[in-house]
Amino acid sequence: MSLLLDILSGLCLAAGSLLCITGGIGLLRLPDFFCRLHAASINETLGTPLILLGLVLQTGFELTSAKLILIALFILATNPTATHAMSRAALHAGEKPVGDGHAQEESSSKP
Amino acid sequence: MLLAALLAIFVSMMLILVRAFAGPSVCDRVLAVNMFGTKTVLIIAVGGHALGWTSYVDVALLYAMLNFVGTIAVLRFFESTLQEPPA
Amino acid sequence: MLLTLLLAVALAAIRLRDLLGVVMLFSIYSLLTAAVFMDLDAVDVAFTEAAVGAGVSTILLLASLRLVGRHEKPHRHNPLLPLLVVGVTGAALIYGMSDAPLLGDPGAPAQLHVAPEYLEQAPEATGVPNVVTAVLASYRGYDTLGETVVVFTAGLAVLLLIGVGAAAPRADFGSPGDRMVQRHVVKSLVPYVLLFALYVQFHGDFGAGGGFQAGVIFAAGLVLYDMAFGQSPTRQVIPARHLLRLGALGVLIYGGVGFYSLLSGKAYLDYSALAPDPVHGQHLGILLVELGVGLAVFSVIMLIYLAFSSRRVQQ
Numbered sequence: 001m002s003l004l005l006d007i008l009s010g011l012c013l014a015a016g017s018l019l020c021i022t023g024g025i026g027l028l029r030l031p032d033f034f035c036r037l038h039a040a041s042i043n044e045t046l047g048t049p050l051i052l053l054g055l056v057l058q059t060g061f062e063l064t065s066a067k068l069i070l071i072a073l074f075i076l077a078t079n080p081t082a083t084h085a086m087s088r089a090a091l092h093a094g095e096k097p098v099g100d101g102h103a104q105e106e107s108s109s110k111p
Numbered sequence: 112m113l114l115a116a117l118l119a120i121f122v123s124m125m126l127i128l129v130r131a132f133a134g135p136s137v138c139d140r141v142l143a144v145n146m147f148g149t150k151t152v153l154i155i156a157v158g159g160h161a162l163g164w165t166s167y168v169d170v171a172l173l174y175a176m177l178n179f180v181g182t183i184a185v186l187r188f189f190e191s192t193l194q195e196p197p198a
Numbered sequence: 199m200l201l202t203l204l205l206a207v208a209l210a211a212i213r214l215r216d217l218l219g220v221v222m223l224f225s226i227y228s229l230l231t232a233a234v235f236m237d238l239d240a241v242d243v244a245f246t247e248a249a250v251g252a253g254v255s256t257i258l259l260l261a262s263l264r265l266v267g268r269h270e271k272p273h274r275h276n277p278l279l280p281l282l283v284v285g286v287t288g289a290a291l292i293y294g295m296s297d298a299p300l301l302g303d304p305g306a307p308a309q310l311h312v313a314p315e316y317l318e319q320a321p322e323a324t325g326v327p328n329v330v331t332a333v334l335a336s337y338r339g340y341d342t343l344g345e346t347v348v349v350f351t352a353g354l355a356v357l358l359l360i361g362v363g364a365a366a367p368r369a370d371f372g373s374p375g376d377r378m379v380q381r382h383v384v385k386s387l388v389p390y391v392l393l394f395a396l397y398v399q400f401h402g403d404f405g406a407g408g409g410f411q412a413g414v415i416f417a418a419g420l421v422l423y424d425m426a427f428g429q430s431p432t433r434q435v436i437p438a439r440h441l442l443r444l445g446a447l448g449v450l451i452y453g454g455v456g457f458y459s460l461l462s463g464k465a466y467l468d469y470s471a472l473a474p475d476p477v478h479g480q481h482l483g484i485l486l487v488e489l490g491v492g493l494a495v496f497s498v499i500m501l502i503y504l505a506f507s508s509r510r511v512q513q
Contacts, residue, residue: 017119024126166406177253
């Protein structure tokens with residue numbers, strides 16, 4: 001049983017870390033703010049609860065793991081809200097998505 | 112495995128910092144700071160568990176909340192100044 | 199490793215001219231400092247640093263940036279003289295510190311005489327397992343009283359200089375439907391943030407926490423409410439005229455506990471006068487004192503935030 005928990009926890013940690021790195025790479029390589037927002041936010045909203053779940057499986061049934069689950073739930077609720085707010089703010093601020101008929105030189109007109 | 116996760120989170124923090132320094136617009140920097148905050152929550156949680164810190168979960172929960180409040184605060188401020196032409 | 203990151207962030211913050219970006223970088227800086235403190239096993243300090251530096255400080259700086267403008271004006275002075283002054287002062291400080299014991303040196307006087315006594319005696323003498331809270335509230339109670347009064351004075355100064363004013367309706371960009379997602383999420387999250395603040399306040403005896411952190415988290419929860427719903431609903435929840443009274447009540451509780459000890463014939467802030475059993479007295483005293491600190495910190499932060507965000511931007 002504990003071997004199964006160890007394997008599951010290792011899988012969750014591995015998957016979560018992979019998602020985190022993918023999000024970081026996407027943040028650097030993608031051409032436009034909205035693309036980066038999409039990549040970063042999705043990877044992070046799934047990766048963080050996965051890593052925390054991996055920690056919970058290792059810790060067992062304690063107060064610490066209950067708090068870790070609380071953190072995971074909080075991130076699941078607030079990260080999409082923050083993403084929505086950021087995208088709406090960027091839209092109001094005049095960021096145009098790439099491929100909308102505008103060239104990629106929109107980045108040169110930003111301060 | 113925990114150490115590998117710690118390393119992975121640290122690598123992604125580096126990548127995010129590069130975007131925070133070099134983001135051409137402020138939107139990019141706000142996104143980078145928000146992501147950096149979530150990665151900090153992860154580092155405190157995983158690092159605390161691996162290195163045996165005391166009471167690390169409270170700090171992680173606190174920081175998850177404050178990250179959200181800070182991002183919403185920046186965006187409220189951001190909206191009301193980017194409608195005018197930049198000084 | 200963390201210190202290198204800290205240096206890099208500090209250099210980037212100096213070079214940047216856009217003050218909004220600078221505030222963001224400062225928030226990352228506070229975060230890294232909190233991580234350094236966690237690494238040094240100082241959990242309460244890391245807690246406070248994360249709460250104050252990365253949370254409330256960023257929000258207050260943003261509220262003031264809204265009033266003064268986003269871009270740094272170009273310098274008109276020659277930077278050579280300030281550089282000289284800073285260099286000389288820094289060199290003098292480093293020279294003066296060269297005689298001080300290294301961090302964590304087991305032969306330092308603080309480690310030999312004071313620290314072992316606190317670490318051994320605090321849990322039994324005060325009934326509080328968390329030594330940091332015991333030292334903060336009982337062994338060094340005068341210092342904490344001074345800090346609380348300083349925080350309260352800051353709130354007074356802001357009130358005298360700026361004033362809280364009436365609730366100025368901030369222009370809400372976009373349609374009312376814009377805020378719908380934020381409002382629903384925030385409405386369901388704020389109670390839990392406030393609950394966490396109360397948990398931190400009363401759990402400070404056993405784990406990391408205490409009055410300062412709890413006051414900051416409570417204020418952050420109400421600031422979140424203000425962000426999503428605007429100032430008028432927030433002022434209905436907490437009218438501004440009550441805030442200063444709450445802060446004064448906090449300081450009064452702290453000083454009052456000391457006076458009660460005086461009136462009972464013992465020294466000022468000697469908590470063993472509060473109950474027949476000295477240990478229970480110490481525990482009760484620490485609880486009351488932390489409550490006073492939490493009230494004072496919360497009310498002053500809310501006051502400063504409301505004062506900044508209610509001023510109209512000068513066109």
